[in-house]
Amino acid sequence: MALVETVPPPAALVTEKPVGKTPWGRVKPLVLALIVPTLLLAFWHIATTQRWTRLIPTPYEVGEYMIDFAVGGIYDDAFSGTLLTHLIASMSRVYGGFALAALFALPLGLMIGRIPTARMVLDPFLQVMRPIPVTAWLPLSMILFGLGPRSAFALVCLGAFYPILLNTIFGVRSVDPKLFEAASMLGCQGNAQFYKVVLPAALPSIFTGLRLGLGLAWFVIVVGEMTGVPQGLGAVIMDGRTLSRTELVICGMIIIGIAGYLSDRIVVMIGNRLLAWSPTHHG
């Protein structure tokens, strides 16, 4: 999260961030961003072609396999041309689990943030539950929800739950008290303040929570799909591990990384539109 305090110049209406106008100014971020991946790729290439390890395939082999995984036509095995199927299966769990987590965490967070009794009842319990990793829930989840997609769904949901909950509570609790006074002297009192002050003021935090939650949903998808689901990127990685097909594992990793990244960018774009008023909220 880049939470950078930007101080606008006095008396000036800041409409746009300064953006480099020269061609170099435009490609510079891309070039800088590609340095580390390129170095990593080079190191990987050297390490595998020099036979420092025999268990990891070369970048070329992985690339070739990625194409086969995506469209088939090279190896034509059980995984050829199945990328989209697995990606869609994982995405449905990530977004479904995330949506379910948001559905529980948002109202609960608003309640805990606003109502002291709710906080006293729920906060200690949730604080104890929170450090338990999703991995630890795996066996119980399989008992409770059975082997298969329902269990995966539940684990992803659990992973996304806490960041949404905690950031919502934080957002609601850190509303500037002056804003309540300002609202009440302007004639907005009691419950009306919830919609006109608390919700909008907490929105940046809530949004941060949603963003982290979605990120974690992608993060835990592999664990979630250890529950014996036939399809999904996590399942592919698990299968790749069992079959000692490391190129399959790496393909799955790369796709999760890219899908998670794109999904985050979309959320950030939505956030930038929705939170244009917030000087600290530009991802």
Added chain:
Amino acid sequence: MAESKTPIIEIKQVSKVFKLQDQTINALHDANISIRKGEFVCLIGASGCGKSTLLRIIAGFEQPTTGDALMWGSPIKGPDPTRGMVFQDYALFPWLSVRDNIAFGPASRGLAKAVVKETVDKFIDLVGLGKFASAYPHQLSGGMKQRVAIARVLANDAEVVLMDEPFGALDAMTRERLQDELLDIWQRTGLTVVFVTHSIEEAIFLADRVVVMTPGPGRIESDNPLLLQRPRDVASPEFNDIRRVMSAKLHSHHGKKAA
């Protein structure tokens, strides 16, 4: 008129005690003040003299521990649109544009959209922010933010405007301009203004009456009507005479404490 006899704001033997854990703080002790409609009253004093507490009691944010705070003769029970507050740190709603910040009060009172729009337009013009109607608070300078804060209170038909060191965070030039603008608005609208400041000069420049307060416990030391003609010139000998007198009143207390 019977109305002109009844003070718009009346503070009768008001004391305020805050309890912080096992400490009690006498923020305000036996304050008496009555303010007539249309008056411009400045409360001045060192920090801890209770001037902000008194202002917050008038606003309805705090209840007196003992004594009565009255508006038009009836007790002040809580915050109300008739008494608008302008805070030092603006307290604008950061998620609302200038226009929507000013519309907040009228819209909360359930006025028709057309009426709200008309009111907002009028007060955006009054404070000269027409070009910035759709800007968000973080895009504005301090002076502009405080103009919005003033406009939002005026747009809500406030009879009394309570100002808690409103220009304290602004640079000297902006402060002077806003003081002039405030006086201009006050003279045109016939508002009642209660203005907290720690600047003697600001108080003498603005007020019909300067109420000097002293700390430990916070109390009203003296209530000084100013007969100086407007517009006032801060460089005039008369202005400086008053400044000397006020300064002595403010510091007499410190002298006693030090001795």
